[in-house]
Amino acid sequence: MADRKPRDLFTEGHKRKFLVIVDESPEGETALYYAARRALRTGGGLALLFVIEPPEMSHWLGVMDTFRDEQHQKARAVFRLRARKLKTWGFEEIAHEEIIREGPKAEEIVKLIEEDQDFGILVLGASTDPEGPGPLVSSLAAGAKAGTFPIPVTIVPGNLTIEEIKGLA
Numbered sequence: 001m002a003d004r005k006p007r008d009l010f011t012e013g014h015k016r017k018f019l020v021i022v023d024e025s026p027e028g029e030t031a032l033y034y035a036a037r038r039a040l041r042t043g044g045g046l047a048l049l050f051v052i053e054p055p056e057m058s059h060w061l062g063v064m065d066t067f068r069d070e071q072h073q074k075a076r077a078v079f080r081l082r083a084r085k086l087k088t089w090g091f092e093e094i095a096h097e098e099i100i101r102e103g104p105k106a107e108e109i110v111k112l113i114e115e116d117q118d119f120g121i122l123v124l125g126a127s128t129d130p131e132g133p134g135p136l137v138s139s140l141a142a143g144a145k146a147g148t149f150p151i152p153v154t155i156v157p158g159n160l161t162i163e164e165i166k167g168l169a
Contacts, residue, residue, distance in 0.1 A: 007120065016044040018120070019047045019109075024078060026125075026128075027127050030157075030158055031125030033089060034168070034169050037091075037166065046094050047097045047098075049108075050075035050101075051105040052103075054102070122154070128158040
């Protein structure tokens with residue numbers, strides 16, 4: 001995008017942040033470990049994003065309110081699980097923020113990155129499923145948006161072990 005403001009992550013008052021999309025998947029955990037290790041080694045920060053995607057039948061207001069409440073509770077539970085993992089792995093000193101957004105996942109990720117100029121890298125975990133790396137990896141990193149994405153995207157293979165990631169990150 002030609003009208004995009006250049007990022008200047010290393011000037012005073014800025015700190016590069018690694019953005020990780022969190023959910024309950026094993027590959028999400030792998031991506032989190034990689035991002036936390038990179039943040040620790042490079043003096044960066046960490047942001048965990050949970051996106052609540054609207055259901056197909058969003059026209060029922062009462063049902064939608066219940067759905068949103070349940071998804072916010074789920075997001076907080078996932079954040080607690082991931083925070084415990086960070087502590088177990090020894091990354092408790094890394095400052096991290098927890099963000100909940102609502103809307104189509106890819107759109108919300110791009111909007112968030114455009115709103116916060118401190119995001120420097122999006123870290124995604126690729127599924128080991130034989131059907132493909134997952135819809136988010138396919139749409140953002142390998143799809144039509146790949147050439148115009150606002151920041152670099154790191155894809156962490158879901159089959160890597162913690163020990164293997166230690167050697168890479």
